[in-house]
Amino acid sequence: MEYLWQGLIKALKLIVSLDREVFGIVLLSLRVSVTAIVLSALVGMPLGVLVGLRRFPGKRLFVTIVNTLMALPTVVVGLLVYTMLSHRGPLGVLGLLFTPAAMITAQSILVLPLVVGLTIVGITGVDPTVRKTAVSLGANELQAALAVVMEARYVLLAAIIAAFGRAIAEVGAAMMVGGNIKGSTRVITTAIALETGKGEFELAFALGIVLLSVAALINTALYKLQAGVR
Amino acid sequence: MSTPKLRARELQKFYNGRKILDIKDLAIEKGELCLIVGPNGAGKTTLLMLLSFLDLPDRGEVYYDGINPNGSKSALLSVRRRLTLVMQRPVIFKTTVFKNVAYGLRVRHLRRGLIREKVTRSLSLVGLSGYEDRNALNLSQGEAQRVALARAIAVEPEVLMLDEPTANLDPANIRTIEDLVRLINRELGTTVVIVTHDMLQVRRLGGHVIFLSKGTIIREEWLPQITPQTPSDLWPDEAIEGEMLNLTTFRGKLGTDYPPDVVERRRGTALKPGPENRPANGAPVFPTL
Ligand SMILES: Nc1ncnc2c1ncn2[C@@H]1O[C@H](COP(=O)(O)OP(=O)(O)OP(=O)(O)O)[C@@H](O)[C@H]1O
Numbered sequence: 001m002e003y004l005w006q007g008l009i010k011a012l013k014l015i016v017s018l019d020r021e022v023f024g025i026v027l028l029s030l031r032v033s034v035t036a037i038v039l040s041a042l043v044g045m046p047l048g049v050l051v052g053l054r055r056f057p058g059k060r061l062f063v064t065i066v067n068t069l070m071a072l073p074t075v076v077v078g079l080l081v082y083t084m085l086s087h088r089g090p091l092g093v094l095g096l097l098f099t100p101a102a103m104i105t106a107q108s109i110l111v112l113p114l115v116v117g118l119t120i121v122g123i124t125g126v127d128p129t130v131r132k133t134a135v136s137l138g139a140n141e142l143q144a145a146l147a148v149v150m151e152a153r154y155v156l157l158a159a160i161i162a163a164f165g166r167a168i169a170e171v172g173a174a175m176m177v178g179g180n181i182k183g184s185t186r187v188i189t190t191a192i193a194l195e196t197g198k199g200e201f202e203l204a205f206a207l208g209i210v211l212l213s214v215a216a217l218i219n220t221a222l223y224k225l226q227a228g229v230r
Numbered sequence: 231m232s233t234p235k236l237r238a239r240e241l242q243k244f245y246n247g248r249k250i251l252d253i254k255d256l257a258i259e260k261g262e263l264c265l266i267v268g269p270n271g272a273g274k275t276t277l278l279m280l281l282s283f284l285d286l287p288d289r290g291e292v293y294y295d296g297i298n299p300n301g302s303k304s305a306l307l308s309v310r311r312r313l314t315l316v317m318q319r320p321v322i323f324k325t326t327v328f329k330n331v332a333y334g335l336r337v338r339h340l341r342r343g344l345i346r347e348k349v350t351r352s353l354s355l356v357g358l359s360g361y362e363d364r365n366a367l368n369l370s371q372g373e374a375q376r377v378a379l380a381r382a383i384a385v386e387p388e389v390l391m392l393d394e395p396t397a398n399l400d401p402a403n404i405r406t407i408e409d410l411v412r413l414i415n416r417e418l419g420t421t422v423v424i425v426t427h428d429m430l431q432v433r434r435l436g437g438h439v440i441f442l443s444k445g446t447i448i449r450e451e452w453l454p455q456i457t458p459q460t461p462s463d464l465w466p467d468e469a470i471e472g473e474m475l476n477l478t479t480f481r482g483k484l485g486t487d488y489p490p491d492v493v494e495r496r497r498g499t500a501l502k503p504g505p506e507n508r509p510a511n512g513a514p515v516f517p518t519l
Protein backbone atom coordinates (compact mmCIF):
# COMPACT_ATOMS: atom_id res chain seq x y z
CA MET A 1 0.00 0.00 0.00
CA GLU A 2 2.90 2.27 0.83
CA TYR A 3 3.94 2.86 -2.77
CA LEU A 4 0.40 3.91 -3.63
CA TRP A 5 0.47 6.69 -1.05
CA GLN A 6 3.85 7.81 -2.12
CA GLY A 7 2.71 7.84 -5.72
CA LEU A 8 -0.29 9.94 -4.79
CA ILE A 9 1.77 12.45 -2.87
CA LYS A 10 4.29 12.75 -5.70
CA ALA A 11 1.39 13.15 -8.10
CA LEU A 12 -0.03 16.06 -6.14
CA LYS A 13 3.40 17.65 -6.10
CA LEU A 14 3.59 17.28 -9.87
CA ILE A 15 0.27 19.03 -10.25
CA VAL A 16 0.94 21.81 -7.75
CA SER A 17 4.37 22.54 -9.23
CA LEU A 18 2.81 22.71 -12.70
CA ASP A 19 5.23 20.07 -13.96
CA ARG A 20 6.19 20.69 -17.60
CA GLU A 21 5.44 17.17 -18.76
CA VAL A 22 2.06 16.96 -17.00
CA PHE A 23 1.17 20.41 -18.22
CA GLY A 24 2.14 19.62 -21.82
CA ILE A 25 0.13 16.42 -21.86
CA VAL A 26 -2.96 18.07 -20.39
CA LEU A 27 -2.73 20.95 -22.82
CA LEU A 28 -2.44 18.62 -25.82
CA SER A 29 -5.39 16.60 -24.56
CA LEU A 30 -7.52 19.70 -24.29
CA ARG A 31 -6.38 20.98 -27.68
CA VAL A 32 -7.15 17.72 -29.45
CA SER A 33 -10.52 17.13 -27.82
CA VAL A 34 -11.73 20.72 -28.04
CA THR A 35 -10.81 20.88 -31.72
CA ALA A 36 -12.54 17.56 -32.33
CA ILE A 37 -15.69 18.82 -30.58
CA VAL A 38 -15.74 22.07 -32.52
CA LEU A 39 -15.40 20.17 -35.81
CA SER A 40 -18.06 17.62 -35.03
CA ALA A 41 -20.38 20.33 -33.71
CA LEU A 42 -19.96 22.34 -36.89
CA VAL A 43 -21.08 19.32 -38.89
CA GLY A 44 -23.28 17.50 -36.40
CA MET A 45 -25.43 20.32 -35.04
CA PRO A 46 -26.75 21.64 -38.37
CA LEU A 47 -27.29 18.04 -39.48
CA GLY A 48 -29.14 17.21 -36.26
CA VAL A 49 -31.25 20.36 -36.53
CA LEU A 50 -32.14 19.58 -40.13
CA VAL A 51 -33.08 15.99 -39.34
CA GLY A 52 -34.98 17.07 -36.24
CA LEU A 53 -37.05 19.65 -38.07
CA ARG A 54 -37.74 17.90 -41.36
CA ARG A 55 -39.85 14.97 -42.23
CA PHE A 56 -38.40 12.71 -44.89
CA PRO A 57 -38.60 9.05 -45.87
CA GLY A 58 -36.06 7.00 -43.95
CA LYS A 59 -35.89 9.39 -41.01
CA ARG A 60 -36.64 6.63 -38.49
CA LEU A 61 -33.90 4.46 -39.97
CA PHE A 62 -31.45 7.37 -39.91
CA VAL A 63 -32.18 8.06 -36.25
CA THR A 64 -31.82 4.38 -35.38
CA ILE A 65 -28.43 4.22 -37.11
CA VAL A 66 -27.26 7.38 -35.36
CA ASN A 67 -28.39 6.02 -32.01
CA THR A 68 -26.50 2.80 -32.63
CA LEU A 69 -23.36 4.70 -33.60
CA MET A 70 -23.54 6.71 -30.38
CA ALA A 71 -22.03 3.69 -28.66
CA LEU A 72 -19.36 3.26 -31.32
CA PRO A 73 -16.33 1.48 -29.75
CA THR A 74 -13.31 3.74 -29.78
CA VAL A 75 -11.03 1.01 -31.17
CA VAL A 76 -13.30 0.57 -34.16
CA VAL A 77 -12.97 4.27 -34.94
CA GLY A 78 -9.22 3.92 -34.37
CA LEU A 79 -9.06 1.03 -36.81
CA LEU A 80 -11.10 2.93 -39.39
CA VAL A 81 -9.01 6.09 -39.22
CA TYR A 82 -5.79 4.07 -39.08
CA THR A 83 -6.56 2.20 -42.29
CA MET A 84 -7.54 5.44 -44.01
CA LEU A 85 -4.39 7.28 -42.96
CA SER A 86 -1.77 4.50 -43.12
CA HIS A 87 0.76 4.45 -45.93
CA ARG A 88 -1.26 2.08 -48.02
CA GLY A 89 -4.54 3.77 -47.17
CA PRO A 90 -6.41 6.16 -49.48
CA LEU A 91 -5.33 9.20 -47.43
CA GLY A 92 -1.82 7.89 -46.74
CA VAL A 93 -0.14 10.59 -48.84
CA LEU A 94 -1.23 13.20 -46.32
CA GLY A 95 1.19 11.68 -43.80
CA LEU A 96 -1.19 12.37 -40.94
CA LEU A 97 -0.83 9.09 -39.06
CA PHE A 98 0.66 9.54 -35.59
CA THR A 99 -0.01 13.27 -35.52
CA PRO A 100 -2.48 15.25 -33.40
CA ALA A 101 -4.46 15.80 -36.62
CA ALA A 102 -5.09 12.05 -36.83
CA MET A 103 -6.32 12.02 -33.23
CA ILE A 104 -8.59 14.99 -33.90
CA THR A 105 -10.01 13.20 -36.92
CA ALA A 106 -10.64 10.04 -34.93
CA GLN A 107 -12.28 11.84 -32.00
CA SER A 108 -14.41 13.95 -34.32
CA ILE A 109 -15.76 10.82 -35.96
CA LEU A 110 -16.20 9.16 -32.58
CA VAL A 111 -18.42 11.90 -31.12
CA LEU A 112 -20.23 12.91 -34.31
CA PRO A 113 -23.09 10.43 -33.78
CA LEU A 114 -23.41 11.64 -30.20
CA VAL A 115 -23.67 15.26 -31.29
CA VAL A 116 -26.12 14.48 -34.10
CA GLY A 117 -28.22 12.14 -31.94
CA LEU A 118 -28.49 14.45 -28.95
CA THR A 119 -29.21 17.41 -31.22
CA ILE A 120 -32.08 15.49 -32.80
CA VAL A 121 -33.39 14.65 -29.34
CA GLY A 122 -33.14 18.30 -28.32
CA ILE A 123 -34.85 19.64 -31.43
CA THR A 124 -37.68 17.11 -31.49
CA GLY A 125 -38.23 17.82 -27.80
CA VAL A 126 -39.20 21.41 -28.55
CA ASP A 127 -42.93 22.04 -28.61
CA PRO A 128 -43.92 22.09 -32.31
CA THR A 129 -46.00 25.20 -31.72
CA VAL A 130 -42.77 27.15 -31.15
CA ARG A 131 -42.11 26.97 -34.86
CA LYS A 132 -45.71 27.87 -35.72
CA THR A 133 -45.60 30.78 -33.30
CA ALA A 134 -42.43 32.09 -34.93
CA VAL A 135 -44.00 31.74 -38.37
CA SER A 136 -47.19 33.48 -37.27
CA LEU A 137 -45.04 36.37 -36.05
CA GLY A 138 -43.51 36.74 -39.49
CA ALA A 139 -40.42 34.52 -39.32
CA ASN A 140 -39.15 33.01 -42.53
CA GLU A 141 -38.13 29.36 -42.60
CA LEU A 142 -34.59 29.96 -41.40
CA GLN A 143 -35.66 32.35 -38.66
CA ALA A 144 -38.28 29.88 -37.45
CA ALA A 145 -35.67 27.09 -37.37
CA LEU A 146 -33.42 29.38 -35.34
CA ALA A 147 -36.24 30.02 -32.89
CA VAL A 148 -36.53 26.26 -32.36
CA VAL A 149 -32.76 25.96 -31.88
CA MET A 150 -32.88 28.76 -29.33
CA GLU A 151 -35.56 26.91 -27.39
CA ALA A 152 -33.36 23.81 -27.37
CA ARG A 153 -30.16 25.68 -26.52
CA TYR A 154 -29.67 24.09 -23.09
CA VAL A 155 -30.02 20.59 -24.48
CA LEU A 156 -27.67 21.41 -27.35
CA LEU A 157 -25.06 22.77 -24.97
CA ALA A 158 -25.43 19.64 -22.88
CA ALA A 159 -24.83 17.58 -26.02
CA ILE A 160 -21.56 19.42 -26.63
CA ILE A 161 -20.41 18.89 -23.08
CA ALA A 162 -21.29 15.19 -23.13
CA ALA A 163 -19.42 14.79 -26.42
CA PHE A 164 -16.38 16.54 -24.98
CA GLY A 165 -16.46 14.20 -22.00
CA ARG A 166 -16.44 11.20 -24.30
CA ALA A 167 -13.62 12.58 -26.45
CA ILE A 168 -11.24 13.51 -23.66
CA ALA A 169 -11.75 10.25 -21.78
CA GLU A 170 -11.26 7.82 -24.67
CA VAL A 171 -8.00 5.86 -25.03
CA GLY A 172 -8.39 3.42 -27.90
CA ALA A 173 -8.48 5.72 -30.90
CA ALA A 174 -5.91 8.16 -29.55
CA MET A 175 -3.51 5.30 -28.90
CA MET A 176 -3.99 3.67 -32.32
CA VAL A 177 -3.78 6.71 -34.58
CA GLY A 178 -1.70 8.97 -32.30
CA GLY A 179 0.85 6.40 -31.28
CA ASN A 180 1.45 7.91 -27.84
CA ILE A 181 4.63 9.71 -28.93
CA LYS A 182 6.14 11.70 -26.11
CA GLY A 183 5.91 15.44 -26.62
CA SER A 184 3.88 15.03 -29.78
CA THR A 185 0.82 12.81 -29.49
CA ARG A 186 0.85 11.77 -25.86
CA VAL A 187 -2.43 12.76 -24.23
CA ILE A 188 -3.80 12.20 -20.73
CA THR A 189 -5.37 8.81 -21.32
CA THR A 190 -2.57 7.28 -23.39
CA ALA A 191 0.02 8.55 -20.91
CA ILE A 192 -1.88 6.98 -18.02
CA ALA A 193 -2.04 3.67 -19.87
CA LEU A 194 1.68 3.72 -20.61
CA GLU A 195 2.90 4.84 -17.19
CA THR A 196 0.68 2.33 -15.44
CA GLY A 197 2.09 -0.39 -17.66
CA LYS A 198 5.57 0.67 -16.69
CA GLY A 199 4.63 0.58 -13.01
CA GLU A 200 5.41 4.27 -12.62
CA PHE A 201 2.39 5.58 -10.91
CA GLU A 202 3.06 9.19 -9.96
CA LEU A 203 2.61 10.63 -13.45
CA ALA A 204 -0.36 8.33 -14.03
CA PHE A 205 -1.92 9.44 -10.75
CA ALA A 206 -1.31 13.09 -11.51
CA LEU A 207 -2.95 12.80 -14.91
CA GLY A 208 -5.75 10.70 -13.47
CA ILE A 209 -6.53 13.43 -10.97
CA VAL A 210 -6.61 16.03 -13.74
CA LEU A 211 -8.91 13.84 -15.84
CA LEU A 212 -11.21 13.29 -12.87
CA SER A 213 -11.31 17.03 -12.25
CA VAL A 214 -12.25 17.63 -15.86
CA ALA A 215 -15.00 15.02 -15.54
CA ALA A 216 -16.25 16.62 -12.34
CA LEU A 217 -16.30 20.01 -14.04
CA ILE A 218 -18.26 18.59 -16.96
CA ASN A 219 -20.78 16.94 -14.69
CA THR A 220 -21.26 20.14 -12.70
CA ALA A 221 -21.82 22.07 -15.92
CA LEU A 222 -24.36 19.50 -17.12
CA TYR A 223 -26.16 19.55 -13.80
CA LYS A 224 -26.30 23.35 -13.81
CA LEU A 225 -27.69 23.30 -17.33
CA GLN A 226 -30.35 20.79 -16.42
CA ALA A 227 -31.32 22.93 -13.46
CA GLY A 228 -31.49 25.88 -15.83
CA VAL A 229 -33.99 24.10 -18.03
CA ARG A 230 -36.43 23.70 -15.20
CA MET B 231 -68.62 45.50 -52.89
CA SER B 232 -64.90 45.52 -52.25
CA THR B 233 -62.77 42.40 -51.93
CA PRO B 234 -63.06 40.88 -48.46
CA LYS B 235 -59.96 40.92 -46.30
CA LEU B 236 -60.25 37.17 -45.83
CA ARG B 237 -62.35 34.74 -47.74
CA ALA B 238 -62.71 31.00 -47.46
CA ARG B 239 -64.41 28.95 -50.14
CA GLU B 240 -65.39 25.29 -50.10
CA LEU B 241 -62.88 24.88 -47.31
CA GLN B 242 -62.43 21.37 -45.91
CA LYS B 243 -60.07 19.83 -43.41
CA PHE B 244 -59.85 16.15 -42.54
CA TYR B 245 -58.14 14.44 -39.65
CA ASN B 246 -57.75 10.67 -39.88
CA GLY B 247 -60.35 10.55 -42.62
CA ARG B 248 -62.85 12.45 -40.49
CA LYS B 249 -64.15 15.72 -41.86
CA ILE B 250 -63.40 18.31 -39.19
CA LEU B 251 -64.21 21.44 -41.11
CA ASP B 252 -66.54 22.18 -44.00
CA ILE B 253 -66.94 25.87 -44.77
CA LYS B 254 -68.89 26.70 -47.91
CA ASP B 255 -68.24 30.42 -48.04
CA LEU B 256 -66.97 32.80 -45.43
CA ALA B 257 -66.01 36.42 -45.91
CA ILE B 258 -64.42 38.69 -43.35
CA GLU B 259 -64.41 42.32 -44.41
CA LYS B 260 -61.62 44.78 -43.82
CA GLY B 261 -61.90 46.48 -40.44
CA GLU B 262 -64.41 43.96 -39.16
CA LEU B 263 -64.62 42.62 -35.63
CA CYS B 264 -65.38 38.98 -36.20
CA LEU B 265 -66.29 36.52 -33.45
CA ILE B 266 -66.22 32.79 -33.98
CA VAL B 267 -68.23 30.89 -31.40
CA GLY B 268 -69.07 27.26 -30.93
CA PRO B 269 -68.76 24.35 -28.53
CA ASN B 270 -65.58 22.40 -27.84
CA GLY B 271 -64.36 20.53 -30.86
CA ALA B 272 -66.48 22.57 -33.29
CA GLY B 273 -63.40 23.28 -35.35
CA LYS B 274 -62.79 26.88 -34.30
CA THR B 275 -59.05 26.48 -33.82
CA THR B 276 -58.79 24.47 -37.02
CA LEU B 277 -60.54 27.24 -38.92
CA LEU B 278 -58.30 29.89 -37.42
CA MET B 279 -55.16 27.96 -38.35
CA LEU B 280 -56.37 27.82 -41.95
CA LEU B 281 -57.39 31.48 -42.02
CA SER B 282 -53.95 32.47 -40.75
CA PHE B 283 -52.20 30.26 -43.32
CA LEU B 284 -50.41 28.26 -40.64
CA ASP B 285 -52.07 25.10 -41.86
CA LEU B 286 -53.07 23.87 -45.30
CA PRO B 287 -56.65 22.92 -46.15
CA ASP B 288 -57.34 19.55 -47.70
CA ARG B 289 -59.80 21.16 -50.07
CA GLY B 290 -60.75 24.68 -50.98
CA GLU B 291 -59.01 27.99 -50.78
CA VAL B 292 -58.40 30.86 -48.45
CA TYR B 293 -57.94 34.28 -50.03
CA TYR B 294 -56.21 37.24 -48.45
CA ASP B 295 -57.10 40.48 -50.23
CA GLY B 296 -58.32 38.31 -53.07
CA ILE B 297 -55.09 36.34 -53.35
CA ASN B 298 -54.56 32.70 -52.40
CA PRO B 299 -50.97 32.56 -51.14
CA ASN B 300 -50.92 28.84 -50.31
CA GLY B 301 -48.38 27.16 -52.54
CA SER B 302 -46.09 30.13 -53.03
CA LYS B 303 -43.40 30.61 -50.40
CA SER B 304 -42.89 34.30 -51.06
CA ALA B 305 -46.62 35.07 -51.16
CA LEU B 306 -47.08 33.12 -47.93
CA LEU B 307 -44.33 35.00 -46.13
CA SER B 308 -45.69 38.32 -47.30
CA VAL B 309 -49.22 37.49 -46.12
CA ARG B 310 -47.96 36.05 -42.85
CA ARG B 311 -46.20 39.32 -42.19
CA ARG B 312 -49.52 41.14 -42.49
CA LEU B 313 -51.57 39.00 -40.14
CA THR B 314 -50.84 37.28 -36.91
CA LEU B 315 -52.43 34.75 -34.62
CA VAL B 316 -52.32 34.31 -30.87
CA MET B 317 -52.84 30.64 -30.25
CA GLN B 318 -55.18 29.07 -27.76
CA ARG B 319 -52.28 27.93 -25.61
CA PRO B 320 -49.64 30.40 -26.63
CA VAL B 321 -46.01 29.38 -26.45
CA ILE B 322 -43.77 31.86 -24.71
CA PHE B 323 -40.15 31.66 -25.79
CA LYS B 324 -37.71 30.72 -23.01
CA THR B 325 -36.19 34.14 -22.64
CA THR B 326 -37.13 37.57 -21.31
CA VAL B 327 -40.50 39.20 -21.79
CA PHE B 328 -38.79 41.88 -23.86
CA LYS B 329 -37.30 39.43 -26.32
CA ASN B 330 -40.65 37.67 -26.61
CA VAL B 331 -42.50 40.83 -27.53
CA ALA B 332 -39.65 41.99 -29.76
CA TYR B 333 -39.56 38.75 -31.75
CA GLY B 334 -41.82 39.74 -34.64
CA LEU B 335 -40.05 43.08 -34.94
CA ARG B 336 -36.62 41.48 -34.98
CA VAL B 337 -37.46 39.06 -37.76
CA ARG B 338 -38.56 42.12 -39.74
CA HIS B 339 -35.17 43.74 -39.07
CA LEU B 340 -36.50 46.90 -37.45
CA ARG B 341 -34.17 49.42 -35.87
CA ARG B 342 -33.29 48.74 -32.22
CA GLY B 343 -34.68 52.02 -30.95
CA LEU B 344 -37.94 51.46 -32.78
CA ILE B 345 -38.19 47.93 -31.42
CA ARG B 346 -37.72 49.18 -27.87
CA GLU B 347 -40.37 51.82 -28.41
CA LYS B 348 -42.92 49.40 -29.84
CA VAL B 349 -42.27 46.77 -27.16
CA THR B 350 -42.80 49.33 -24.42
CA ARG B 351 -46.04 50.51 -26.00
CA SER B 352 -47.37 46.99 -26.56
CA LEU B 353 -46.62 45.93 -23.00
CA SER B 354 -48.32 49.01 -21.64
CA LEU B 355 -51.40 48.29 -23.79
CA VAL B 356 -51.81 44.85 -22.22
CA GLY B 357 -51.17 46.22 -18.75
CA LEU B 358 -47.69 44.75 -18.32
CA SER B 359 -45.55 47.89 -18.21
CA GLY B 360 -42.20 47.27 -16.57
CA TYR B 361 -42.21 43.53 -17.30
CA GLU B 362 -39.48 43.81 -19.95
CA ASP B 363 -36.70 42.10 -18.03
CA ARG B 364 -38.79 39.42 -16.40
CA ASN B 365 -38.00 35.81 -17.25
CA ALA B 366 -40.92 34.73 -19.40
CA LEU B 367 -40.84 31.26 -17.84
CA ASN B 368 -41.90 32.57 -14.46
CA LEU B 369 -45.06 34.32 -15.60
CA SER B 370 -48.50 33.42 -14.40
CA GLN B 371 -50.82 31.96 -17.01
CA GLY B 372 -52.71 35.21 -17.36
CA GLU B 373 -49.51 37.21 -17.69
CA ALA B 374 -48.19 34.79 -20.29
CA GLN B 375 -51.43 35.14 -22.24
CA ARG B 376 -51.03 38.90 -22.25
CA VAL B 377 -47.35 38.71 -23.24
CA ALA B 378 -48.48 36.65 -26.23
CA LEU B 379 -51.03 39.32 -27.07
CA ALA B 380 -48.44 42.09 -26.72
CA ARG B 381 -46.11 40.11 -28.97
CA ALA B 382 -48.83 39.93 -31.61
CA ILE B 383 -49.94 43.56 -31.54
CA ALA B 384 -46.32 44.76 -31.56
CA VAL B 385 -46.06 43.89 -35.25
CA GLU B 386 -49.17 46.00 -35.97
CA PRO B 387 -50.86 43.43 -38.16
CA GLU B 388 -53.63 44.16 -40.65
CA VAL B 389 -55.50 41.19 -39.25
CA LEU B 390 -55.22 40.10 -35.63
CA MET B 391 -56.51 36.63 -34.79
CA LEU B 392 -57.04 35.59 -31.21
CA ASP B 393 -57.91 32.04 -30.17
CA GLU B 394 -59.74 32.36 -26.85
CA PRO B 395 -57.62 35.25 -25.64
CA THR B 396 -59.42 35.69 -22.35
CA ALA B 397 -59.97 32.08 -21.33
CA ASN B 398 -57.40 32.24 -18.52
CA LEU B 399 -57.91 35.79 -17.36
CA ASP B 400 -59.68 37.33 -14.38
CA PRO B 401 -62.52 39.82 -14.98
CA ALA B 402 -60.32 42.90 -14.68
CA ASN B 403 -57.92 41.59 -17.29
CA ILE B 404 -60.74 40.42 -19.53
CA ARG B 405 -61.90 44.01 -19.52
CA THR B 406 -58.40 45.25 -20.36
CA ILE B 407 -58.21 42.88 -23.30
CA GLU B 408 -61.69 43.66 -24.56
CA ASP B 409 -61.00 47.40 -24.38
CA LEU B 410 -57.76 46.79 -26.22
CA VAL B 411 -59.54 44.80 -28.91
CA ARG B 412 -62.05 47.64 -29.39
CA LEU B 413 -59.25 50.17 -29.53
CA ILE B 414 -57.23 48.22 -32.08
CA ASN B 415 -60.30 47.51 -34.15
CA ARG B 416 -61.75 51.00 -34.15
CA GLU B 417 -58.82 53.35 -33.83
CA LEU B 418 -56.33 51.46 -35.94
CA GLY B 419 -58.86 49.86 -38.26
CA THR B 420 -57.33 46.45 -37.65
CA THR B 421 -59.45 43.51 -38.69
CA VAL B 422 -59.87 41.35 -35.58
CA VAL B 423 -60.98 37.72 -35.52
CA ILE B 424 -61.65 36.27 -32.08
CA VAL B 425 -62.57 32.75 -31.10
CA THR B 426 -64.53 32.63 -27.89
CA HIS B 427 -66.67 30.39 -25.75
CA ASP B 428 -68.05 33.25 -23.81
CA MET B 429 -71.44 34.42 -25.05
CA LEU B 430 -71.30 37.37 -22.70
CA GLN B 431 -68.14 38.41 -24.40
CA VAL B 432 -69.91 38.12 -27.73
CA ARG B 433 -72.55 40.42 -26.44
CA ARG B 434 -70.07 42.84 -24.93
CA LEU B 435 -68.03 43.11 -28.10
CA GLY B 436 -70.60 42.64 -30.83
CA GLY B 437 -69.69 42.49 -34.51
CA HIS B 438 -69.80 39.74 -37.10
CA VAL B 439 -70.64 36.59 -35.19
CA ILE B 440 -70.05 33.21 -36.76
CA PHE B 441 -71.62 30.19 -35.11
CA LEU B 442 -69.66 27.05 -35.75
CA SER B 443 -70.93 23.60 -34.96
CA LYS B 444 -69.43 20.29 -36.06
CA GLY B 445 -67.21 22.08 -38.51
CA THR B 446 -69.90 24.01 -40.34
CA ILE B 447 -71.22 27.52 -40.04
CA ILE B 448 -74.75 27.15 -38.76
CA ARG B 449 -75.47 30.83 -38.50
CA GLU B 450 -74.01 34.29 -38.96
CA GLU B 451 -75.20 37.38 -37.13
CA TRP B 452 -74.19 41.00 -37.05
CA LEU B 453 -74.53 42.33 -33.53
CA PRO B 454 -74.19 45.97 -32.59
CA GLN B 455 -70.75 46.90 -31.41
CA ILE B 456 -71.68 48.70 -28.28
CA THR B 457 -69.44 51.21 -26.65
CA PRO B 458 -69.62 50.50 -22.98
CA GLN B 459 -70.59 53.56 -21.02
CA THR B 460 -70.93 52.21 -17.54
CA PRO B 461 -69.64 49.01 -16.09
CA SER B 462 -73.17 47.67 -15.96
CA ASP B 463 -73.29 47.81 -19.73
CA LEU B 464 -70.31 45.56 -19.80
CA TRP B 465 -71.28 43.18 -17.10
CA PRO B 466 -75.03 42.91 -16.97
CA ASP B 467 -76.31 40.57 -14.31
CA GLU B 468 -73.42 38.36 -14.95
CA ALA B 469 -74.33 35.44 -12.79
CA ILE B 470 -77.83 34.95 -14.13
CA GLU B 471 -76.92 35.50 -17.73
CA GLY B 472 -73.87 33.37 -17.43
CA GLU B 473 -76.22 30.56 -16.58
CA MET B 474 -78.65 31.32 -19.36
CA LEU B 475 -76.12 31.99 -22.04
CA ASN B 476 -73.91 29.12 -21.18
CA LEU B 477 -72.75 27.27 -24.23
CA THR B 478 -74.67 24.22 -23.14
CA THR B 479 -77.66 26.02 -24.64
CA PHE B 480 -75.86 25.94 -27.91
CA ARG B 481 -78.06 23.29 -29.45
CA GLY B 482 -81.10 23.10 -31.62
CA LYS B 483 -82.24 25.95 -33.80
CA LEU B 484 -81.15 29.37 -32.94
CA GLY B 485 -82.37 32.77 -33.58
CA THR B 486 -86.10 33.07 -33.93
CA ASP B 487 -86.57 34.95 -30.72
CA TYR B 488 -83.68 37.36 -30.76
CA PRO B 489 -84.77 40.74 -29.37
CA PRO B 490 -85.02 42.97 -32.42
CA ASP B 491 -83.16 45.80 -30.76
CA VAL B 492 -80.18 43.56 -30.24
CA VAL B 493 -79.70 41.83 -33.50
CA GLU B 494 -79.05 43.51 -36.76
CA ARG B 495 -79.76 40.78 -39.21
CA ARG B 496 -78.79 42.55 -42.34
CA ARG B 497 -75.27 42.06 -43.45
CA GLY B 498 -73.37 45.31 -43.68
CA THR B 499 -71.79 47.94 -41.55
CA ALA B 500 -71.77 47.58 -37.83
CA LEU B 501 -74.52 49.38 -36.00
CA LYS B 502 -73.72 52.70 -34.50
CA PRO B 503 -73.20 52.52 -30.80
CA GLY B 504 -75.97 54.12 -28.84
CA PRO B 505 -78.50 53.41 -26.19
CA GLU B 506 -81.12 52.23 -28.68
CA ASN B 507 -78.79 49.46 -29.77
CA ARG B 508 -77.77 48.38 -26.35
CA PRO B 509 -79.53 45.35 -24.99
CA ALA B 510 -81.70 46.01 -21.98
CA ASN B 511 -80.02 44.92 -18.81
CA GLY B 512 -80.71 41.31 -18.16
CA ALA B 513 -82.20 40.64 -21.56
CA PRO B 514 -80.73 37.50 -23.04
CA VAL B 515 -79.00 38.06 -26.33
CA PHE B 516 -79.40 34.49 -27.34
CA PRO B 517 -82.39 32.36 -26.66
CA THR B 518 -82.30 29.71 -24.05
CA LEU B 519 -83.33 26.47 -25.61
N1 LIG C 1 -53.93 17.52 -35.21
C1 LIG C 1 -55.10 16.91 -35.07
N2 LIG C 1 -55.18 15.58 -35.25
C2 LIG C 1 -56.36 14.93 -35.14
N3 LIG C 1 -57.52 15.53 -34.80
C3 LIG C 1 -57.50 16.85 -34.59
C4 LIG C 1 -56.29 17.61 -34.70
N4 LIG C 1 -56.59 18.90 -34.44
C5 LIG C 1 -57.89 18.94 -34.18
N5 LIG C 1 -58.45 17.72 -34.25
C6 LIG C 1 -59.86 17.41 -34.05
O1 LIG C 1 -60.62 18.33 -34.79
C7 LIG C 1 -61.77 18.72 -34.09
C8 LIG C 1 -61.82 20.23 -34.00
O2 LIG C 1 -60.76 20.68 -33.20
P1 LIG C 1 -60.53 22.20 -32.87
O3 LIG C 1 -59.32 22.29 -32.05
O4 LIG C 1 -60.56 22.98 -34.14
O5 LIG C 1 -61.82 22.56 -32.01
P2 LIG C 1 -62.17 23.88 -31.23
O6 LIG C 1 -63.49 24.34 -31.73
O7 LIG C 1 -61.06 24.84 -31.29
O8 LIG C 1 -62.35 23.34 -29.76
P3 LIG C 1 -62.01 24.02 -28.35
O9 LIG C 1 -63.15 24.89 -28.01
O10 LIG C 1 -61.92 22.87 -27.41
O11 LIG C 1 -60.73 24.76 -28.50
C9 LIG C 1 -61.71 18.03 -32.74
O12 LIG C 1 -62.54 16.91 -32.79
C10 LIG C 1 -60.27 17.61 -32.62
O13 LIG C 1 -60.16 16.43 -31.89
Ligand SMILES: [Mg+2]
Binds near residue numbers: 274275276318393
Ligand atom coordinates in the same frame (compact mmCIF):
# COMPACT_ATOMS: atom_id res chain seq x y z
MG1 LIG D 1 -59.80 25.65 -29.96
